[in-house]
Amino acid sequence: MTIDWKSLLLGALGMLALLILIALLVILTGGYNVAATNRHNPITAWALDTTFRNSVQGHGGDIAAPELTPAMVAAGAGGYKAMCAHCHGGVGEGRAEWAEGMRPKPPALARAADEWSDTEVFWLVKHGAKMTGMPAFGGTHDDETLWNIAAFVKALPDMPASQYAAYPSGH
Known part of the structure; x- marks a missing residue:
């Protein structure tokens, strides 16, 4: 044949x-209905989520991370509360009501931060993510500020609600 x-x-x-x-x-x-009130079909959701995770892991894995210190966590609190908490919530606090309508829904970082490495969190904060509502803060903030926010994010899963509440808001 x-x-x-x-x-x-x-x-x-x-x-x-x-x-x-x-x-x-x-x-x-x-x-294709792009309305945020309409969920992606399962194949599209899988493709977007898999692409997102693999891209962040690939790009974030090449970054040299500093040792994240308690001082960095404290320094990152105000930035997180001012720029991130309205979408991602805090320890014992949910996201802003308007953020509930976002697709994809921003992860609650008090639970989800453990799924990402230090460098992946830094990369996401610096570069953002297309078609997610996650802005890129690298154009408006220096790396030191972004590492402080990444340190704060990585500390969230083990942080008591009272400690989160004690950090000042804004920056």
Whole structure:
């Protein structure tokens, strides 16, 4: 049995062209509902979440992290409370009511910070994440400030609510 490579290649190119046409049809007609009130279908949600996690792990893994100290945690509290808590909440505090309507929903960092390394948290704070509502703070804040916020985020899962509340808000 011989394989007709020319027919196989033409079939593959035809299939690729059809997929491109379908994608263009969806894009140009607005056929995919982008409303935040409508959840992604499971395949899209998986693809976006997997891409997000792999990208952050890949980019954040190449950063040299300083040792995160209690002084950095204290220095990062005001920045976190001013720039992050309204979406991610705090220890014993939920996110702002308006942030409940975000898709994807921002993780509650008092529980989710353990899922990310120090460098991954720093990378996310510095570079943000497309199509998530997570802004990039690297253009407006220096690395020292961002490392302080990352230190505070990494401390959240083990922080008592009374300690969180004692840190001043804003910066």
